[in-house]
Amino acid sequence: MKSNPIGRRKESESGVALLIAIFVLMLISVVAISLMVASGGESALAGNYRSSASVYLAATAGLEEARGRMLSGNSDYFNNTVAGFIPASGSLPVGQVRYILNPGPGEALGSLLTTYPDTEYATEFGAAPLSAAVQTIASVSTVTSGGTTYYGPLFKWVRINAATEKSLKTDVNSDSILDLVTPLYYDSGHVPKPSLVVTATPPASANQALEITALAILPNGSQKTVQYVVAPLTINLNFPSALTLSGKNIAFSGANSNVYYADGTDGDGNPPAVPGCTPNPLNSLPAIGVTEPLGGTGNKDAVTAGIPRPDHYSGAGLPTPSVSDAITLNSSLQTPASLNTLVQTISQYATIITPTPSGGLLGTATDSDLPPMSATNPATVVVDGNLNLSSFVGYGLLVVTGNLAYDGNSGWKGVILVVGDGTTTFTGAGGGNQEFDGAIFVASIKDTSGNLLSQLGNVGFDISGGGGNGVYYNSCWIKRAQPTLTYTVLSFRELH
C-alpha cells in the first residue's frame, strides 16, 4: 500500500517522455528536411549548369578528334589504323559514312551505334545509311596503360560524311532546290568570295566539304549533338606555266630528243589519273614562263635561243616555242623571303626531310633517301640540299633547296620546287619514256654562303643531256601533290 501512489504516478507519466521525444524528433526532422530541400535545390541548379557545359565540351572534343585525324601528317591519321578509311583523294562520295566510336565504361564498341543510334543522319539525308557504306574506327581518346583504362571526353560517336545542300538544309546556289545527291565543294577561287559550290565536276581550286557530327551523352543523361562543316586547306600553289624559271639571268639548254615536249595544256601527255579530278584542256598555259626582273626580254630571248626543237614547246595558243615572260606568279613564289617561308611551311608537313644536315654543309640525297610513293600514295619530300635522281619516278610535292639532277628513266607526277643557293640548276641526262606531269618551278633564293637574297638570283636549266618525254602541265596533279595543312572549319552549329 505504501508504494502504491508512487507506482500510479510512475505509470501515468510513462508515456509523456515518449511523446516529448517524438515531438522533439519531429521538430528536428522538419528543420533538417527543410535545410536539405533548400541545399538540394541549390546543388541541382549547379549540377545542371555543370553538365550542360561539360556535355558541350565533350561533343566538341569529338569534332576535334575527327578534324585532327583526317590529316595525313598526324600519327593517329585514320588511314594509319584502317587502310583506306578516308579515300586517299581526300573526298568521300555521298552516302559513304565513317564513324569514330568511343565507348565509355562498360560499353561495347560493336553495339555502341545500337545503344546510341544516329537518328540525325536520317533527318539530314532522308534515310539511314546503307550498312555496306558504313565504316567504323575506335577513338584514340580512351587509353589503356598498365592494365588501367583511362577514359577521355564522353562523346559517343563522331560521324564523317559528304555534305549536301539537303543535309545542311542550306540552298547553297539559291536555286530553290535542296540537292540531295551532289556533294558540296569549298572553292577557294570562287568569285566574288570563296564559298561552298554544288558541283559534280569541281574546279582545281576546290576541295570537298565534309560534315563532322558528334554526339556526347553524360552518365546523368545530358546530351548534345554538334556539327562542323570542314574543308581541307592546302598551301594553294598554282603555276603560270608548265615550267617556270624565275631569276635575274637564266641559262637554258633544251633537249635535243625528238620525243621531248614541253606542253602547257592541262592534262596533255600520259599522266596517271587523279581520282575525282579531270584536267581541263581549255586551261592552256605557256610551256615555259620566265620573269624579267632586269626588264627587257633578256630571259625570254635566252630561253628561246636555247630551244633546239621550237615546235615541241606549245601552250596558251602562243606561236611555238611557247615561251612567255608575261606571267604572274603566286604571291608565295615571288620573292626569296616568301619562297623561304613557303619552304618552311612545307617542311612542317613533309613526309620526310632529307638528308640530315651535317656540319652546316648541304648534303646530296639520292633515290634511296626518298620514301616509298605511288600514284595513290603521294609524298611531300623536302630535300635540304642537292638531289640526284636515277631512274626514279616520284609522286607528290618535291622541294629541293640545292640543285636537282636526274638521269635514266626518271619523272615526277606533281610539283617540283627547286629553290637553291647561288645559281640553282636543274640538270637532266635522262632517257626512257618517263615524263614530268604537274609543274616545275626553279629559282635561287640564297647566296653561296646561305644568306637569303633580296632578289631572286640566277637560274640554270640544262637538259641537253636528255630529258625523257618532257614536261606537261597538269592541274589535277598540282592539286593532288599539295599536302593538307589543316581542315578549315567553314561552320559550326549545335543541333540538339
Add this chain to the structure above:
Amino acid sequence: MKRAQKQNKETGFTLIELMTSVSIFIVISGAIFGLLGTSQKLFRTESQLLSSFQEARLGMDQIVRDSNASGYPPVNHFSTLPALSSSYVISPVAWMPGYLTPASCTIGTAGGGTCTTPGDFDVIFEGDFNDGSGVEWIRYQLQGTTLYRGVALKSAVADPVATTNVAGVMLPYVTNVMNNTSSAQIAAIRASYPAMFPGGAAQPIFQFICDSGTSTVLCQNAVGSNSPSNVRDIEITLIVMSPQRDAQTNRLRLVELNGRGHRNNPNQ
C-alpha cells in the same frame, strides 16, 4: 495512511525548484532562439546571395552559348547569296550604326569607338540558333541594373537595333547587375571589394577581342581591324549584388563572374 498522504502532498515542485527550472529553460531557449534567429537571417541573406549568383551564372552560361553558336549559316555557305539577307549571317556580331548600308563601325570602350552596339553593355548576336525559327538576332543590353535579353527574327529591311527595340522583345534577364552603377556606389563597393572595378570606373560587361595579324588583342587596341566582323572572342564580366547586406557585418554582398564566348563560325 498519514504518512502516505504526507508523501502525496510532497510530490509537487517547490517554488524555488520551479523558478530555477523555468529560468534555466528561459536562458537555454533564449540562447537557442537567438542563435536560430541569427542563422535564419544569415540563411536568408546567403540564399539571396546564392540566388543572385545562380541567376548570374545561368545568364553567363546563356551569353557564352549564344556567342559560341552565333554566325550560322555564314556567307561562305552560299555560292549565290539568297536575295534576302535574312536567310544568312553577315557577321556573328551585328552592329549599329551602318548595318544596312555597307559600312562598319569601330569598337571602342567607354564611348571610344563609333559603334553604339557592340559596346561595353550591349551586344547583338546573329545566327540560326537551331530553334527552327531561322536566322535571329539575340541582344543583351544593360539598362540600369537589369540585363535584358531579347530574341527577334532577323529582318532584311530593318536594322538589328530597331528590330530588338520593338516593345516586348527585350525582357529582364539578370537583375542587380552593378557593372555600370553610379560612381558613389562603385566607391562603396570598392570599400568592401578592392579588386572590383579597377580604377573606380564602370566595368564593361562585354570586352571584344579582335584578330590582329597572327595574334588577338582587345578590339579597341586593334588598329584597322576593330570592326564587329573581326570579333573572335568576347570576354564577359558580370558583377551582381545581393539585394540585402550581410546580416552580421552589414557589408554589401557581390559576386563577379567571368566568362569567355568564342566565335566558332567564320566571320565572312
